[in-house]
Amino acid sequence: LYDSGNFKIGDTLTEGEKLQFKGIPSFSPEIFKEVENMDPMRTKQLEKGIEQLTDEGVAQLFVMQPGNRKVIGAVGELQFEVINFRLEHEYGAKCRFRTLSYTRSSWVTSSDRKKMEEFLKRKQQHIGIDKEGNPVYLSDSDYMINLTKQDYPDIDFHKTSEFK
Numbered sequence: 001l002y003d004s005g006n007f008k009i010g011d012t013l014t015e016g017e018k019l020q021f022k023g024i025p026s027f028s029p030e031i032f033k034e035v036e037n038m039d040p041m042r043t044k045q046l047e048k049g050i051e052q053l054t055d056e057g058v059a060q061l062f063v064m065q066p067g068n069r070k071v072i073g074a075v076g077e078l079q080f081e082v083i084n085f086r087l088e089h090e091y092g093a094k095c096r097f098r099t100l101s102y103t104r105s106s107w108v109t110s111s112d113r114k115k116m117e118e119f120l121k122r123k124q125q126h127i128g129i130d131k132e133g134n135p136v137y138l139s140d141s142d143y144m145i146n147l148t149k150q151d152y153p154d155i156d157f158h159k160t161s162e163f164k
Contacts, residue, residue: 033097049091062128095102106157
């Protein structure tokens with residue numbers, strides 16, 4: 001079966017049966033690094049490479065504002081080495097990673113739309129958007145997450161992306 005980029009890990013092919021799976025959850029990474037493009041003339045290749053590699057599940061991509069900064073979250077340092085090698089050798093793109101102080105992440109939801117908007121606005125510098133468009137709160141420690149939970153009791157914090 002040839003795939004031109006339409007299929008992702010966890011996709012299911014059927015002959016018409018209606019199936020529904022929760023999918024493969026994304027777990028909270030522990031290392032976060034901002035992607036710095038080393039060759040602006042190869043920006044498209046870099047973005048395509050990051051998108052495809054994170055689709056494979058090598059790591060997770062979060063886009064942060066302002067500036068559409070791309071932050072990659074992973075469980076171990078080796079994943080960044082693999083990403084860097086593959087970007088250069090498979091996509092012809094060069095980048096370096098700038099380590100961020102974040103060590104925890106939680107997907108955030110709320111049944112109160114206004115409270116969620118207020119939270120996202122006030123914590124903008126700590127909010128990344130994942131590949132599915134979900135907001136993720138990035139933090140330096142469990143202590144900071146717990147403090148934020150106390151300050152925002154109407155916001156639900158989830159350790160995985162499987163919260164729906």
